[in-house]
Each structure stands twice: as structure tokens, then as C-alpha cells.
Amino acid sequence: MTGRDGGADLTPISEFEPVVILVRPQLAENIGTTARAMANGGLFHLRLVAPRDGWPQERAWHASSGADRILEAATVYETVDDAVADLQRVFATCPRPRHVIKPVMTARGAAAELRIASHHKIRTGILFGPERAGLDNEDMARADTLVRYPLNPNFMSLNLAQAVLVMAYEWYLTEDITAPRDFMTNETHVATKGELENFMSHLLRELDDTGFLRNEQKRPGMIRNLRHFFTRGEVTEQELRTLHGVISELVRARKAQR
Template identity: 85%
Template sequence: MTGRNGGADLAPPAPFDPVVILVRPQLAENIGTTARAMANGGLFHLRLVAPRDGWPQPRAWYASSGADRILEEATVFETVDDAIADLHRVFATCPRPRHIIKPVMTARGAAAELRATSSRKLKSGILFGPERAGLDNEDMARADTLIRYPLNPRFMSLNLAQAVLVMAYEWYLTEDTVPEQYLMTNETHVATKGEVENFMTHLLRDLDECGFLHHEQKRPGMIRNLRHLFARGEITEQELRTLHGVVSELSRARKIRHTK
């Protein structure tokens, strides 16, 4: 599907530039204007999580003002977990974070972090929530860092494309500025969100078996707290393998005790 003018001649995408992830977007026009905002700031990778009206939607192309290639290359996922599984860092826009223990950055600070992550050849993404309500607690539990724009506290309302444009603009300004900081991983690598989620599945299964999560009302909050803990920093694949071994050994020891 292409726009009426064939689209702008956008530069080939850089593989480690940030991914813009729209979670449950509701209007095709907002997806189109998001692509336009991304093109303004030199971003290319667009992912859609469970768009309300399906995909593709012709009205998105009409609203994109020629950012056709971004829409043509956009990928669709059923869940946030699927959309971030291959990423190493995940940021989430959040106007009013409540009851969450996570680092919170301005758009400018987050853009600098995104540029540093890209320079290290790690993949990152930014979650943007549905137009009406924004990201929910389960969505934000998947992110390691929240982004809050320093706007007029009496009126902080942005539409979806405006929110994306702020980040795209700040990203574009960081092109020549890379913080001199990196994580030495030696022979391992920073774990992807998919690897972390695999460990979480292992951990939660054993916690269910031992009865730690037996309280039905408290269970969702306890699981979110565990997700926040493991999403807060850059955990390595080697560290996850060690934790897998710890959980497996604890489970084995518990079963041995029960059989005696």
C-alpha cells in the first residue's frame, strides 16, 4: 500500500535506531501522523501492538504526508511482550507515574540514553499508549525506564503524534552527543526482553508450585513487582543463566525434602 504521491525518499533505516511501539492504537489517522512525526526526527522503525481496527488501514497513509515507507515497513504484534522480545532497553511514556518504582527521565535525558544504547549496537524501543487512557500498569511493568515530559503542569495533554514528535525531535538533536559510558559484558551480552521473560516464566512457575503466589488478590501486584525488579537495569544473559540455575536448584531441593 502506498500514498498518493509515492511517499518521501526516506533514508535507509539504521538497524539500532529506536523502535516506536504504539500499544493498542485506536485511529488510523493517528498512526499516519505518528509516522510523519517519526520521519521528522529521523526515526524509521514502527511497531503496532493490537491496533483496534486492524492493519493496514488506508487512512493512515493519507495522514502520513508522504511517510509511506515507515507505514509499509511497520510490523504488527499481538502483545507488548511479543513486540519487545528482541529489544535490550525499553522506555515507556507516562504522564503521571503512580505506585511504580522505576527511573523516570525527561525526553531529553531519555534521548541521550537511546543514542548511547544505539551506539553500543543494542536495540531499544519506546512504548506509547492508547489515545484515550495511555499505558496501563501491565504495559509499564515491561519497561525499564519511564519518560515524563516537563510540560505545563496545568495542561499536559498531548495527542499521540505530538508525544512521538517530542521524542523524535530530542532523538534528532542527540546525533553528535554520545555519553561516555558503557556496560562491560566480556563474553556474555545484555539480555533481551525475551530472555528476561523466559526467566520470569521459569521463576513464576516455581513460585506457584511452592505456594508463594497463592494469594489471588495480591498475586498480580507481586508479579508486577518482580517484573519491575528485573526490568530496572541491564541484566546479562550469563546472570540470567545463573538465576535459572538458582531457581532450578531450589526447586530440586524442595522436592527432595518432600520425598523424605
């Protein structure tokens, strides 16, 4: 093959990571975008069963966005039996109900099972069917467990790479420690209670001076409202400095007018 620079540094962490098995894939571009989806989620072992147009195909590399090493390491098999022969557990994605009696899991549940199997050094694989019709009953007969994604029941259509990406994403999340929420402060920090109180003292002092808080009955409630406003969010020290400056400038302008 030509026109490649090696792509990203995509090296499997373990030989016991799940194998993605594309059964009779039809388009080289879909194989390439599948490799890209695998790399996103930390899956690196790719097997191809009877690709319609043979293998390798340059168009797959063009579509992979740098996931070259996954494609270069991909292996080709004539049958599903050959592709799963060395595996100990096999999952099969199944977008539509079939007359099959097997355990059915969501992508999240299957990912958790795959992670446990990986830790126990059990070799696993996930079957994905051809673009047009998906896996047939003979393909699914080779699997221990079916995987169905909980999607909009009125429209559950996914392309091949999307189907792989959902599974790869759930696999990645099983050991991801990213906080579900973060707050970007750049070079400043979330204001301390002391800094907030210092600002409130500055603000209330000037509001008293202007007469804004002159109604003694309403004054406590107005102060509480102001305090709630500035303490309910993550006000930063830099924002407080700006507000201090605003107040000081308003005071300066008022004194100049006098």
C-alpha cells in the same frame, strides 16, 4: 493499498535506531501522523500492538504526508511482550504518576540514553500508549525506564503524534549540529570594521559640515553614540552602501538649495 506514490525516501540509517511501539492505537489517522512525526525526527522503525481497527488502513497513509515507507515497513504484534521480545532496553512514556518504582527521565535525557545505546548496538524501543488512557501498569512493567515530559503541570495533554514528535525531536537533536543562531545575509556580507569606519568617516565629515556636531563639549559623546549604534548589530556591507547613498543624496540636496 492504493493511491500511494512511494512517499519520501525514508531509509533507516541503522537497525539499532529506537523502535517506536504504539500500544493498542485506536485511530488510523493517529498512526499516520505518528509516522510523519517519526520521519521529522529521523526515527523509522514502527511497531503496532493490537491496533483497534486492524492493519493496514488506508486512512493512515492519507494522514502521513508522505511518510509512506514507515507505514509500509510497520509490523504488527498481538501483545507488548511480543513487540519487545527482541529488544534489550525499553522506555515507556508515562504522562501521569503511577504506583511504579522505576527510573524516570525527561525526553531529552531518554534521547541521550537511546543515542548511546544505538552507538553500542543495543536494540531499544519506546512504548506509547493508547490515545484515551495511555499505558497501563502491565504495559509499563515491560519497560526499564519511564519517560515524562516536563510540560505545563496544569495542562499536560498531548495527542499521540505530538508525544512521538517530542521524543523524535529530542532524538534528532542528540546529533544535530545546527548553530543555535544564524544571520542571513543573502548575497552580501557582514560589514568589516574597516567598512564601518569608512562609513563613520563619511557620516561625521558631513555632520561636521552641517554643524550638527558643533557643540565641542558634547561632540565626543555624540560620536560615541553614533558609533555604538552602527557597531552593536550585524550591519551588512549592502546596508552601508545604502546609507552612503542616503548621505550623498542629502548632501546633494543641501548644495542644490544653496
